[in-house]
Amino acid sequence: MTIDQLIGAGVLAATLRLATPILLAALGGVVSERSGVVNIALEGCMLVGAFFGVVAADQSHSVVIALLAAVAAGAVLAGIHAVAAIHFRSDQIVSGMALNILALGLTSYLDYQLYGTTGTPSDLAGVPDVEIGLLAGVPYAGDAIAHQNAIVWASLVLVVLIQLFLFRTIPGLRLRAVGEHPRAAETVGIAVRRTRYWAVLASGVLAALGGAYLSLSVAHSFTDGMTGGRGFIGLAAMIFGRWTPVGALVASLIFGYGTALSFSLQGASIGDVRVPVQLLSTLPYILTILAVAGFVGRSRPPAADGIPYETEGHA
Amino acid sequence: MASNTQATPTGPATAPSVRQPTAQWARGPAVPIASVVFALAIGAVLVLLSGHDPISAYADLFRGAFGSPYDITETLIQTIPLVLAGLSVAVAFRTGLFNIGAESQLLIGAVAAGAVGARFADLPGFLLFPMVLAAGIGAGAAWAAIAGYLKAARGVNEVITTIMQNYIVVFVMHWLLQNGPMTAPNALGTPASSPIGAGAVLPIIIPNELVPLTRLHAGIFLAIGAVVVFWFLLWRTPLGYELRAVGLGARAAAQAGIDPRTHTVMAMAIAGGFAGLAGMIQVTGVFHRVFDGFSAGYGFDAIAVALLGKNSPIGIVLAALLFGAFARGGSIMQANAGVSSQLVSVIEAIVLFVIAAELIVRLLSARRGRKPVEAIA
């Protein structure tokens, strides 16, 4: 095992790449849960984003249209969850799980029907990489880090934007109030249900963007179930990051680093002992359990999270 | 300082199926049946939209599942782990808990059974089989009990813990089976363990002359036995009474001296035991070894099986049979009609969603002009 394998430029660059889909899902989770709705269906939103992005790219040969299609698909799936959770007040976990299974089944089904066994075409319009010149100057890792996909940069910008939105704007204040104490918000005239609908739709958009990143920027194709649980890891990052965008970023980077490390350390050893890289990959999940159990600081979701809201007998 | 709110980890307070409608018609099989029909209808539309004939697709589905004795045995092979995983999820629901981790409990049971079965492969059956059985059930139970303990002692929502546990087990299996401690060379070309000893293998129960090439194994008896155990435990023992009381009226149970926290741990352990048994049966009956990625997601289908079967023994068996038929028939349907077998996933997801949204109940109640009233514990 060498230092380069641990924190070489390649590993750092990979960290950012691997963290991005997780981060986008986590941001979606933050927005949704801050308004009080548990959105387990982010995995599904990611997957439909990945798939419909590819389909649109194939049909239109335009990156812009592909991205729009992707986020629209994510919004639709999230919208169904929103109706179930907010209007029908159904159990948000079951509804979310059902939509995940639906997304997996539907995308796999359509993938087979549209592309058969040959798979998606290889000449898809892809989201371009962008070089940030300033960063290239950073010593040691600058070269590797400065060259990332546009969506990677976009997600970092989104971290800042959402953080500012939640904690420095009035609409963000209201959204947080709705997630903490919806009845108090209602008594001062805030539209609880409408706020939650918007938040859940936004979470679907964000997760779908993460899916589009996977299919249009990284793999340039679609394979069944390609999100591989990143939506759930995103939820873990959200919890670990204490339901804040910046926290989600830190958590996603940690999780991304763990994965990057497991690639980099393939075949490595400390002395005679082989490094069990797969076990390293379990780290994010163990950390999340510890965090939720209160062993690693106090991790508390918005107080009204996951609880369907009943308006009183008035208009 | 004093405040009005209580901090709870992500997730709702009561597991979903614990709420029961009091309307008489909603208590029987009407709602599950209607949900399935509704989902099949939407599936048919989907097939039509992709340019195929739904009737022939569904016909292929049915034929693939029940068309010949061989098909029936294949369906049963799919049904067995679904029944057990469904029992796992159901026993947790009955206690007011949401066991999303049946998948990981199943896998861990399989790994333990496979490890013990291979390690002691030379022991005779009457010794080896009980060991393997105990390993499978015990591993699943212990793994699930962790989630139960965290909930009881620290209030951690079991949904989060079990989802995380699902991933941990997947990676542990990667480690064990990909050039790891349990890896063994094999002709399959996939990462797998050494085969288990002959003493632990579940024999095929139908002779070749009757149904050629059948794989139906004695695990079906274990599954039936498990259903009986499930029923007996919940409705004929004091422990089962207590579990149901905690699930339906935790506060009344508490004031009567039934401690919800200990019962949380016990319920999760029992649930894990059922799921671990499912994994053990897959190893000893079907594959005779453990290989990486072998579970077909039974643990997740089990959630739908439990909800569709209303957490009751007969219901779970029927729902598992339905999903087993879907699983088996789906692959035939894909081969013959060119309709992706994933259609069944779509149908299953719609069924689950319809149940979650209590759509059927609400639609029909609305038509009768009444709001569905719930007797919430």
Add this chain to the structure above:
Amino acid sequence: MTVSPQTERERGGMATAVAAESVPLLEMRGIRKRFGDLEALKGVDLTVRQGEIHALVGENGAGKSTLMNVLYGLYRPDAGTIAFRGRPVHLTGPRDAIALGIGMIHQHFMLVPPLSVAENVVLGDERSGPVLAERVIEDRVRELEKRFGIVVDPAARVEDIPLGLQQRVEILKVLYRGSELLIFDEPTAVLTPQEVDELFDIVRGLRDEGKTLILITHKLREVMAVTDRITVLRGGQNVVLRGGQKVAELITKDTNPAEIARAMVGRELKELRARATPPREQVVLEVRGLQARSDRGAPALQGIDFTVRAGEILGVAGVGGNGQSELAQCLLGLRKVMGGTIHIGGIDISRDDPKRTRARGVAYVPEDRRIEGLVLAFTVADNFILGKHDHAPYARRGVLDPATILKTGGRLAAEYDVRPPNPRAIVANLSGGNQQKVVLGRELSEQPKLIVVSQPTRGLDIAATEYVHERLLEQRGRGAAILLISSELDEIRGLSDRIAVMYEGRIVAVLDAASATEERLGLLMAGHTEAAA
């Protein structure tokens, strides 16, 4: 409603200038409100004059909060009219009420704990662009505080400040929106005596600034201390008797606590039932210095002392929320005892869990039978064995015996007059009275030594109520010690040998039944202590 607050208030201001007191600020007439089976308001009137502090008084469940929720737009009345400054209004929600200048300080604060004081005050009416400028809103709140003499740190997080200060945030919220009519719902429920005095200063200050206040309360001290007029509600209706003439409201300086108390709690004085046998000598339950906390962490029991003998019923009277629930829970082992002791038959059970406590012969009829007393989804028979399900004759060697369970269920159902006496019936489908009979059958059938009963006849009709009372007296005759917690004075006075009154976590008096008149109890329950004698 789309009337803007400014013009409404300007008009109001001119109106009062021209005709000082001719038009009351608020007139509610004939308000009715029903929730399912329960008729909470049966045609209530309320008149409030500009610049006065008006008390809305009554026991729990009298309808005070419901009436104010109607005024605030949270509920829509089934019938009746509301006139504000002489003009009829229709409220579709709190926004309309706020626009009129009506503000509510809720009993259970409507504050978002992780947000700051200033954020909570301006939430929903931020009056700035999309950007949240903390400094600006904090300064705005400071100005408001200075004007009305209310002090609380605008930058502090609400979850970090004590309840007394949280209440000030609620008041500021309402003042920020320019409320002219402020409704205080049980404002002193969570305050210490010092905080109560500080609140009174604020209240008087608000009145001096020209505001009109409605105080919902059952505490006579407050009523006498700060209010001008009093409207009394009981059972969803206005009620005052003064020399036979029905008067809609009392004028504070012309009345006294005794009169108010009598209006709040009493009907005609009832005959006391003669006790069949006197209580025995043996002490069954002895409680000394019992201390406990509420769910929120506030002190709920502040040193309770009492004893109950065999063959005696000790009634615990008091308005709900003064520690009675916590007392019952401590006795059963459902709540942690923070100090003091509980002895049953000489054995200290203060650290025992419910299972062990019950094994000592303690029975419990909880105040919420649907959630605490019964598993609604279980059958009658299954509920009868709750707590006894794991031993003979219901279970042998780890296996339940359904035949015996059903047989016992049938027997107990018949014995305790459950209708229909079908042990397989699901309890959720029984009426309230029959549900309570199931609870009684379970708790009373095995000769308990001590019976803790809480609000046993809440929501029951007359026949069921009488049945419950008969069974309790029967147990008393058998030699059981009974602790009867109830906010129904008739029930307490009819059944008890002695009566203890609870107020704010303490027992303020223990009276013999004979000397416990309605008036005396009413005063004690409302916190009005008697002169030492």
